[in-house]
Amino acid sequence: MAKIGRAIVKVPKKVKKGQVVTIRMVIIHPMETGLRKDKKTGKPIPAHYITHVDFYFNDKLFTKINTSAGVSKNPYFAIKFKPTESGTLKIFYEDNKGGKWEKTVQITVEG
Amino acid sequence: MTTRRDFLKIVGVSVLGLTFLGVGVLPTTSSAAKISLEDALKKHLGVGLSAIKESKDIIVKAPSIAESGANVPVEVRSTIPIEKVEALYIFVDKNPNPFIASIDFSPLNGEVYFATRIKMGATSPVRAILKLKDGSLLMAYKEVKVTVGGCG
Numbered sequence: 001m002a003k004i005g006r007a008i009v010k011v012p013k014k015v016k017k018g019q020v021v022t023i024r025m026v027i028i029h030p031m032e033t034g035l036r037k038d039k040k041t042g043k044p045i046p047a048h049y050i051t052h053v054d055f056y057f058n059d060k061l062f063t064k065i066n067t068s069a070g071v072s073k074n075p076y077f078a079i080k081f082k083p084t085e086s087g088t089l090k091i092f093y094e095d096n097k098g099g100k101w102e103k104t105v106q107i108t109v110e111g
Numbered sequence: 112m113t114t115r116r117d118f119l120k121i122v123g124v125s126v127l128g129l130t131f132l133g134v135g136v137l138p139t140t141s142s143a144a145k146i147s148l149e150d151a152l153k154k155h156l157g158v159g160l161s162a163i164k165e166s167k168d169i170i171v172k173a174p175s176i177a178e179s180g181a182n183v184p185v186e187v188r189s190t191i192p193i194e195k196v197e198a199l200y201i202f203v204d205k206n207p208n209p210f211i212a213s214i215d216f217s218p219l220n221g222e223v224y225f226a227t228r229i230k231m232g233a234t235s236p237v238r239a240i241l242k243l244k245d246g247s248l249l250m251a252y253k254e255v256k257v258t259v260g261g262c263g
Contacts, residue, residue: 065225072181073182075227077226078225082218
């Protein structure tokens with residue numbers, strides 16, 4: 001199984017000034033609701049899900065996604081982004097069991 | 112000796128008693144495991160469904176029929192300028208926990224847009240509610256038929 005918390009982020013690295021681009025990401029995560037039972041033992045599987053995903057640009061928080069276990073396994077998120085200057089996009093995300101991860105992407109604004 | 116009249120009385124009383132028991136017990140047992148849409152809305156937005164206006168400025172894109180409730184793509188966009196919007200909320204009426212996600216926007220988003228994939232336990236409306244900076248709430252929804260649930 002792929003490692004929990006790994007993520008793939010897709011965003012154009014070069015953006016024209018004034019252009020709105022899409023940030024797409026997929027996080028490897030089981031997103032357990034806590035309502036499912038293990039088919040072999042009959043015991044409930046504990047809840048394990050991403051609680052929030054925060055998007056920073058040059059250390060300024062610009063989008064916060066608060067999530068519940070109602071988001072599918074290996075969650076996919078897409079948002080729009082309109083950078084006005086070059087900088088660092090940092091995506092920070094956390095789960096209910098204390099897992100913390102982050103991804104950074106350098107973005108250049110041209111023209 | 113039990114007469115016919117007494118017998119009918121006993122049966123009548125016990126039937127009545129059972130009916131009351133049924134009314135009293137069933138809703139509490141089912142709501143223990145499940146949160147109602149109304150409660151979820153009140154928790155996250157502070158108001159119930161009747162206080163939220165429907166709007167044509169919000170578009171919810173989702174399949175009419177989902178083959179698997181474990182993975183239903185949902186896309187929300189709006190023509191309302193991002194500067195006026197505070198947050199977007201997504202709810203599924205019939206899920207054990209109707210709250211799916213909330214997204215706090217800022218002008219750096221450029222426009223109101225969010226896409227994800229969600230779990231659905233049964234056929235239900237998928238609701239997108241926009242909270243504007245002036246405090247007003249606007250809603251749009253799409254009914255999604257689910258043949259195999261994805262919450263169990």
